[in-house]
Amino acid sequence: MERDVTTPPRETEDQLASPSRRGFLQLAAATGAAVSVGRSARALTELPYPAGDLSDEKLVEMYRTILRIRWHERTQADQMLTNPDYRGYNHFYAGQEAVATGVCANLRNSGPRDQLDLVYSSHRPSGHAIAKGVDIPSMVAEMDFRATGMNGGYAAEMHIADPDVGFAGADGMIGPAPVVASGSAFAFRARGSDQVAVVFAGDGNYAAPHFHSTLNNAKLLDLPLIYVCENNLYHQYAHYSLSCPHEDIASAAAAYGIPAVTVDGQNVVEVYNAAREAVDRARGGGGPTFIEAKTYRYYNHWGAPGAKAGELGAFGYDPLAITHFRPEKELRAWMQRDPVDIARKILVDWGVVDSARAAEIEEEVKAEIAEAFEWGLSQPLCNPEDGLKHVFAEGTVPARQFG
Amino acid sequence: MAQKSWMYSVLEAVQHEMREDPAMTWIFELTPPVASNPGKPVINLETEFGRKRVVNTGIDENWMASAVVGAGLAGSKAATYIPYQGACMPFEVIQNVASKLRHKTGGRASVPVVWIIEMTGQTPGFAQQHSCYEEDSYYMHIPGVRTVIPSTPYDAKGMMHAAIRSPDPVVYLYPAGLRTLTEEVPDEAYEVPLDKAAVRMEGSDLTIVSSGAGMPGVLEAAETLTGEGASVEVIDLRALNQMDTETIVNSVAKTKRLLTVDQSYYTLCPGAEVIARAVENVDGVKVKRVAFPDAPPPASPEMFLWMRPGPENVVEAARALL
Numbered sequence: 001m002e003r004d005v006t007t008p009p010r011e012t013e014d015q016l017a018s019p020s021r022r023g024f025l026q027l028a029a030a031t032g033a034a035v036s037v038g039r040s041a042r043a044l045t046e047l048p049y050p051a052g053d054l055s056d057e058k059l060v061e062m063y064r065t066i067l068r069i070r071w072h073e074r075t076q077a078d079q080m081l082t083n084p085d086y087r088g089y090n091h092f093y094a095g096q097e098a099v100a101t102g103v104c105a106n107l108r109n110s111g112p113r114d115q116l117d118l119v120y121s122s123h124r125p126s127g128h129a130i131a132k133g134v135d136i137p138s139m140v141a142e143m144d145f146r147a148t149g150m151n152g153g154y155a156a157e158m159h160i161a162d163p164d165v166g167f168a169g170a171d172g173m174i175g176p177a178p179v180v181a182s183g184s185a186f187a188f189r190a191r192g193s194d195q196v197a198v199v200f201a202g203d204g205n206y207a208a209p210h211f212h213s214t215l216n217n218a219k220l221l222d223l224p225l226i227y228v229c230e231n232n233l234y235h236q237y238a239h240y241s242l243s244c245p246h247e248d249i250a251s252a253a254a255a256y257g258i259p260a261v262t263v264d265g266q267n268v269v270e271v272y273n274a275a276r277e278a279v280d281r282a283r284g285g286g287g288p289t290f291i292e293a294k295t296y297r298y299y300n301h302w303g304a305p306g307a308k309a310g311e312l313g314a315f316g317y318d319p320l321a322i323t324h325f326r327p328e329k330e331l332r333a334w335m336q337r338d339p340v341d342i343a344r345k346i347l348v349d350w351g352v353v354d355s356a357r358a359a360e361i362e363e364e365v366k367a368e369i370a371e372a373f374e375w376g377l378s379q380p381l382c383n384p385e386d387g388l389k390h391v392f393a394e395g396t397v398p399a400r401q402f403g
Numbered sequence: 404m405a406q407k408s409w410m411y412s413v414l415e416a417v418q419h420e421m422r423e424d425p426a427m428t429w430i431f432e433l434t435p436p437v438a439s440n441p442g443k444p445v446i447n448l449e450t451e452f453g454r455k456r457v458v459n460t461g462i463d464e465n466w467m468a469s470a471v472v473g474a475g476l477a478g479s480k481a482a483t484y485i486p487y488q489g490a491c492m493p494f495e496v497i498q499n500v501a502s503k504l505r506h507k508t509g510g511r512a513s514v515p516v517v518w519i520i521e522m523t524g525q526t527p528g529f530a531q532q533h534s535c536y537e538e539d540s541y542y543m544h545i546p547g548v549r550t551v552i553p554s555t556p557y558d559a560k561g562m563m564h565a566a567i568r569s570p571d572p573v574v575y576l577y578p579a580g581l582r583t584l585t586e587e588v589p590d591e592a593y594e595v596p597l598d599k600a601a602v603r604m605e606g607s608d609l610t611i612v613s614s615g616a617g618m619p620g621v622l623e624a625a626e627t628l629t630g631e632g633a634s635v636e637v638i639d640l641r642a643l644n645q646m647d648t649e650t651i652v653n654s655v656a657k658t659k660r661l662l663t664v665d666q667s668y669y670t671l672c673p674g675a676e677v678i679a680r681a682v683e684n685v686d687g688v689k690v691k692r693v694a695f696p697d698a699p700p701p702a703s704p705e706m707f708l709w710m711r712p713g714p715e716n717v718v719e720a721a722r723a724l725l
Contacts, residue, residue: 087528087704145528145703156530156702172532173488174462207461235462236433243461382701384709391698400669401712403662403691403720 050276051269056352060361062105062268063343063353067365069097069127070340072136074312075369076126076143077299079377081309086377088143090157092299093127094312098339099230099293102271103198104131106279109165116166117279120181120199122230123158124297125170128200133165136369140376153382154390174235175208177201178227182214185223185288196224196282204235206252207243215256215290224282226275227253229292230265233330236301237321253290265293266337269346296334407588409581411440412556413519416563417482418446419592421456427567428474429457430467430483434521468493468518472501472572475514480567487521487579490538501572502547514572517563524666524695524711525580525616530702536666536695539615539673542574543643549597550644552576554618556586558641561595569597576643578616600647602654606634609721610654612677613664614640617712621664624717633725643673648680655681660724661690664717669694691720 051059073094079086093100107117109132121128129139134150142149143157150162161169168184171177181199188195205211206229218225229249233240246252250260259281263274271293278289298313300306306316313335315328344358353361388396407415414436421427429436429448436448436457449457460467467483474481485493497518504512523529524536543550549571553559559577566573603618604625613621618639625635636654640646655661661681663674672694682688693712700707 089528145705147703153703153706154531154701156528158529158533159531159702172530175489175492204462207463207466209463209465238433238459242459243463382703382705384705387701387703387706387710388696388698397697398669399710400692400694400696401710401716403693403716403723 265295464489
């Protein structure tokens, strides 16, 4: 089945329970048929696929994760828009929640450090961090430059990291993260570990030489690396067609001989299933996988310009978008396929929860996030002198600003 | 003549040179070459010169920096605008390819290109990779590349004309924190030399040397010191390589006191070179060096603003010298 990837894919929901497709899909699963690039013939939400084996508890936890990300983003956007004392900022992940959630649900996110799977994030990191299991209150404190934040106020949004859950961290640069992630995968393989490294990178990373170096070396060395390309159509304010000649970025990965798949990034089960196959392959010594998730962000590139407090998404003017404006209709069309709504519908359709319980869970998550902000924003500010610490493992460097 | 912003002044120079030379090209990523100014026509290089000459690439500073070198070797003047997110990604091709081309070919190759490299370090909270102000030290160390750092819209325009017309490759550092400055800038083309410092204030008790984003704070501090009765001479380096030793030495020979101010890291900051040249040439000079500590710029505004040298640090250090 052909999918026009320039418009939001729409087939998964209405074909969820098609009996004829189920027969085909069972056959495909039994034969281990590879998913071809950009032309997925499988409705991955079908039950015979990996997510169908998940416990109800795990499915509910994935739904909670999606909601935690969503309400973290909405709460933070509202803080930026309404609280003059709030100094934090974010490159908001709202709209892309199913990607981080579906991938990280397959990973080892707790336990001894030498067994954790590592996630490398982009400069749109809050969703990846939450899905990997960071402590949300301490992330909230970090994003508002608090001394007791996850990284002591040194990081802020673009550099958050929590090695205790295998969250290697955000990166403010476009380019280096995938190459570095491949180095972790290289180390896992060299020491005989079954850990895997995952890198989330946007469509903007395609043009950087690092993209190509990563895939070439991952394939040459059979590294346990999963490259998750979150194609939300825009790098900053430029459409990805300005920097990539391929409709599917995954077709570039295929050129390096790496199994590559495009998935509906709005559907957590579809993402989960693709990531499950990738993680199984990597742990089993089968080498790298490239997953391109077609997705969309509800806010502008950075911060909350164009957004209104209490409302989801940014429809207004963004003064930073000098030459390129994404069409409002495009945003509205993508919001019709909201990852929260899709996850909720799957859980209800599968009888995991009913609508009332699903709504209750959302209220529980909203309360949890509200508490996280209350705690985070009441934390102490940093001591200026501490800026001289953590340059090297020991000691401080001298102050030089006084002459 | 009109009050013009920094970026409008720069793009006015580029527009003029591109109209004069139909082979000249401009490569950018993310930051479109567009500027507006009250009472002046909007400048948009992309629409005026078309997408064959003015190219919006993907996020690939290595290609941008290398492509202008190749364009230069092919006989075309070329410039590229590297935003601060990738300010050192071009380093290898500038340091190890472009800078050595003229010398290694025995003078036969010429690379008449300009890399406009944004520096940040101005906005508290941007943190670490979006807050650094160290590119001056890195790029000024490269022989064969002229590294300049204007600090006013007037100089920005005149040095852009000079950079594009120069037969040498030029790293043109742009401290993004100065983008809000405006001043009277002529409409016509003019050149500001790429190897001359500017004496911004004349005095006889103390020489303060700074550059780029350090200048507004230094001038503010100099006003304070003047109010306290001190006679302060302020030098804006403008050229980091080749540095204008003569202007520095002449001033320090008069004042015998030298304070350098940098937002770059202490070790190998431009001021370190200024001090070395001064004490090599003038006996009995008292010196002090104000700079950002040798630590990456942290996110917290409390830490960052304490570490980044401000006017009050300059005043305190000057008082200690006087």
